[in-house]
Amino acid sequence: MDIEPWLLIVMALVAVLTGFLDSVAGGGGLVMMPALLFAGLPPQLALGTNKSQSIAATTMAFVNYARAGLVDWRKEKWLGLLALVGAATGSLLVQQISTRALELIVPLLLTGVALYVLLSPRMDDTQAHQLLSRKGYAPVAGAIGFYDGFFGPGTGSFFAATQVGLRGEGLTRATAHAKLFNMMTNIASVIVFAAGGKIVWALGLSCAVGAMTGSWIGSRFAVKHGARLIRPLLVVVSLALTARLIWGWFAG
Template sequence: MELELSLLLILGGVALLAGFIDTLAGGGGLLTLPALLLAGLNPVNALATNKLQGTFGSGMATFMLLRRRRFAETLAGLRRPFLWSLGGSALGTVLVQLTDSDALQVLVPVVLAVIALYFLFSPGAGSVTRAPRLSARLYERTVVPVIGFYDGFFGPGTGSFFSLTGVALRGQDLITATAQAKALNFASNIASLTLFVVGGKVLWVTGAVMIVGQMAGAWLGSHAVLRGGARLIRPLIVLVCLAMLLRYLFG
């Protein structure tokens, strides 16, 4: 399926905005996936192409934040949760093709509401590092693969879920939690994208144009994380979660 140049440029612009938002708060797919569907792609091609451009965006954000030393963990320390996220996503991507995901239409709005309320009514959350409620090992082996599974199985809001659990369960400050969320989201994207590519579902020309916009937005977003910090991230997480909640309820 070939899209007109004007439509490709619009999709590139949408991807730029989505990459910026996704780096700070997650939920960029709230913009890009509907845009691809409105452009006339069938749902499977839209999901696959969206995963392609999203993978490059999360990869760019991870690279920039790693370069600026915003990860509390070393590369060795990130290896285990990265692999757990990748494995969970791979399993979710396989199972979504075999099972009915309608139950998530009920569950996801509830989770999004919880995230929005947590950051809205806990203004001190993520402002400083706190004592973790879960050990690193338990977090890596339970929470991370579950969220990775969700990303492969369904997807929207994965970055917000990783950020929330980093703050609430691991006691991380919000910038550290956001940085780690990008790395773990990158892992889950890689696994899901690989399976879509093997299945021949990706539209490469459309994806390539959106990759340019997504990477530019992620580059800008990573700088905003460093400069704006929690003051910018927290309200964006609330707004994105509420926007996604409204979409699920009334879309």
């Protein structure tokens, strides 16, 4: 697929915004996906190309959070691998069936995330009582990984909110671990979509440069400001994604 040079520049600039959002609160995919579709990519090519730039953003964010001492890689790696397997399965499946039904369910899930963030007194950086152990959280990690491979918007929000609510983590550390898991899901999705020939590499690499830039800025802001920055952005992103998906559903 031929891509005009000016379009590469424009999409790279869009990716700066999505990289910032993804590194702080998640949800950049629902800014990037409509942009890729507007650029003329078919849905499956848009999904694959989005993953090729998203992996750059999540990896950059993960590195910054890890350097700040917020990621326990040794203990969390198995959850990351489960998320990877789930994402690979979802990416294989989405290349075979329609995502129409999922587009109706996702707004409800995102509304739940936004309400939880708004109403829960625990969405801050304090540790709380965990309802699920690391092993107990494993099915949740796998399910969110599957969702990310299959569709994707709001994956970072889901990972962060469930780790706060179910594992009792502080919001900044939960966001850091969300980037680890999201990086793993993106690795799986990129491999599967690339094998299926569903990535426009020139566009994906151009967007990756922008996404890494935005992610570097966003993750450093998040480490510095913690829940004061992450909480409001998580609410705004969740509600914005909900509105966008509802609009997309009724618009057909």
